[in-house]
Amino acid sequence: MAENTPAGSTTDGAITVGQPVAQPADARVSAAASFDVADFPVPSGREEEWRFTPLARLRGLHDGTAEATGGALRREVTVPEGVTMETVDRDDPRLGRVGKPVDRVAAQAYSSFEKASVISVPKDTVLAEPVRIAVHGQGGVAYGHVVIEVGAFAEAVVVLDHTGDAVVAANVEYVIGDGAKLTAVSVQDWDDTAVHVAQHTALIGRDASFKSVVVTFGGDLVRLHPRVVYGGPGGEAELFGLYFTDKGQHQEHRLFIDHDTPHCRSNVAYKGALQGQDAHAVWIGDVLIRASAEGTDTYELNRNLVLTDGARVDSVPNLEIETGEIVGAGHASATGRFEDEQLFYLQSRGIPADEARRLVVRGFFGELVQQIGLPDLEERLMAKIDAELEASV
Numbered sequence: 524m525a526e527n528t529p530a531g532s533t534t535d536g537a538i539t540v541g542q543p544v545a546q547p548a549d550a551r552v553s554a555a556a557s558f559d560v561a562d563f564p565v566p567s568g569r570e571e572e573w574r575f576t577p578l579a580r581l582r583g584l585h586d587g588t589a590e591a592t593g594g595a596l597r598r599e600v601t602v603p604e605g606v607t608m609e610t611v612d613r614d615d616p617r618l619g620r621v622g623k624p625v626d627r628v629a630a631q632a633y634s635s636f637e638k639a640s641v642i643s644v645p646k647d648t649v650l651a652e653p654v655r656i657a658v659h660g661q662g663g664v665a666y667g668h669v670v671i672e673v674g675a676f677a678e679a680v681v682v683l684d685h686t687g688d689a690v691v692a693a694n695v696e697y698v699i700g701d702g703a704k705l706t707a708v709s710v711q712d713w714d715d716t717a718v719h720v721a722q723h724t725a726l727i728g729r730d731a732s733f734k735s736v737v738v739t740f741g742g743d744l745v746r747l748h749p750r751v752v753y754g755g756p757g758g759e760a761e762l763f764g765l766y767f768t769d770k771g772q773h774q775e776h777r778l779f780i781d782h783d784t785p786h787c788r789s790n791v792a793y794k795g796a797l798q799g800q801d802a803h804a805v806w807i808g809d810v811l812i813r814a815s816a817e818g819t820d821t822y823e824l825n826r827n828l829v830l831t832d833g834a835r836v837d838s839v840p841n842l843e844i845e846t847g848e849i850v851g852a853g854h855a856s857a858t859g860r861f862e863d864e865q866l867f868y869l870q871s872r873g874i875p876a877d878e879a880r881r882l883v884v885r886g887f888f889g890e891l892v893q894q895i896g897l898p899d900l901e902e903r904l905m906a907k908i909d910a911e912l913e914a915s916v
Contacts, residue, residue: 556623560587560634563627572626575805575837577773580744582664582690582718584628591635592663595689600640601655606679607643617641617670621696622724622750625779629722629748632666632692639668642681646674646700653680653897660689660717667693671707675700675728681707682900686741688714697725699733701755706734708895712907713741715772722748727787729755736895737764737793739774740907746775753784760789765891767911768834770799777807778823782816791823794891796884798911800833806856808840812849820850827858828887830880881912 555562565586566573573585583589602608611618618639624630642654656669673679677700685691699705711719719742727733731754739745751760760780768774780789795804808823827836840854874882888908892901 556625557630558619558623558633560627560630563630566627572777576746576775577744580718580773581628581720584631584690584692584718584720587631589664589690589692591637591666594661595663595665596667596691597659597661597687598640599657599659600642602642603650603652603654605645605648606650606654609641609643610638611641612638615639615641617672618668619696621698621726622722622752624694624722625748625750626722628692628720628746629694632694632720632722633668635666635692636668639670641670641672643672644674644677644679647676648674649678650680653682656681656683658683658685660685660687660691660713662688664690667691668695669693670696670698671705672698673700673703673705676702678704679706680896681705682897683707683709684712685710685719686712686714688717690718691720693721695721695723697723697733699725699727699731701728702730703728704732706736706896708736708897708900709738709747710900710904711737711739711742711745711747713745715741715743717742718744720744720746722750724750724752725760727751727753727758727760730757731755732759732761734761734894735763736891737762737776738904739764739766739776740911742772742774744773746773746777748777748779750778751780751789753782753787756784756786758784758787760787761894762789762791762793763891763894764793765888766793766795766804767908768795768797768802768804769911769914771801773803773805775805775807777805777809779809780811780821782810782812782819782821785816786818787816788819789821789823792891793825794827794888795825795836796828796830796887797834797836798830802834803837804835805837806839808854810842810852810854812842812844812846812852814845817846817848818850819852821852823854825856828884829858829860830884881909884908884912
């Protein structure tokens, strides 16, 4: 039987069943953390966490004027044998135990969803096939909540695939039990008119591993907030991301890794390509190493490739360290255009300019796409990159 009980944290930091999870103190990164929308003022755009976001394009998600409409989303969930998928009411005790919403839209999403999905992988289970959650927008406004629980020493891959057109705000919780391994892939392949705002929060157990791969192509506005907290020593987090921002699109990824537990590791690598007038990408990488987190090893990287004039990138890595007893900590950010030498070399070998450009971009993204480990999805994403490039020729 699959386990349907909630995961949490004991006082010694280990992930166990049935215990609440301590909430991180995010005062230095966010003004508040709360399930109550009233605890967050309506943003004006002058706040640090909103200063890059074009609020008018949120379609009312930020000020409470976006009312949910029926049939806005169609969901198809495919789970391998042994995995439990449940649709639960708002009062299910497994909801909201990993992390509170840290901005008004996330709180609005938590206050507004009617049903949530809870997917549970039993302990010691190694899945041969991924869990696939296909979300297709059919117009209108929707709020959502998903919980992914992976039991102790289990291994799983979960794919959340977003397509179509909708205005969506959601929260996703990942609970990774002690010694477990989870790869979570979130693909934003929306139509150009869609809006998607989401907070993804992962709680990583003792000696557990979490790999997140975020891929963003479509949407008028996409704003994602991946977050990591640790429930015991030895936890490892790898956060990979790629985004291709086209004409007029706003794509924003705001990461926060809270190292509050000793001897944990994190590695972040996000890459973006931009083309077209008013294409705007934002990457914020916040890493906090608290005084209690001795033995931390962390690094974050963001690289952006600007393909045309008229595109804009804002890249802000932040690292706060409260203890000197760490293994290592660092960050890097770089934004640039094509290297003329690369293109010249390829063209000198008889490769046409457009093909040379395609090869450079494929190589730029290739190492991140390979982190997914699912050949069918990797092939689809590389084909999408090719299509984006061809559209600009």
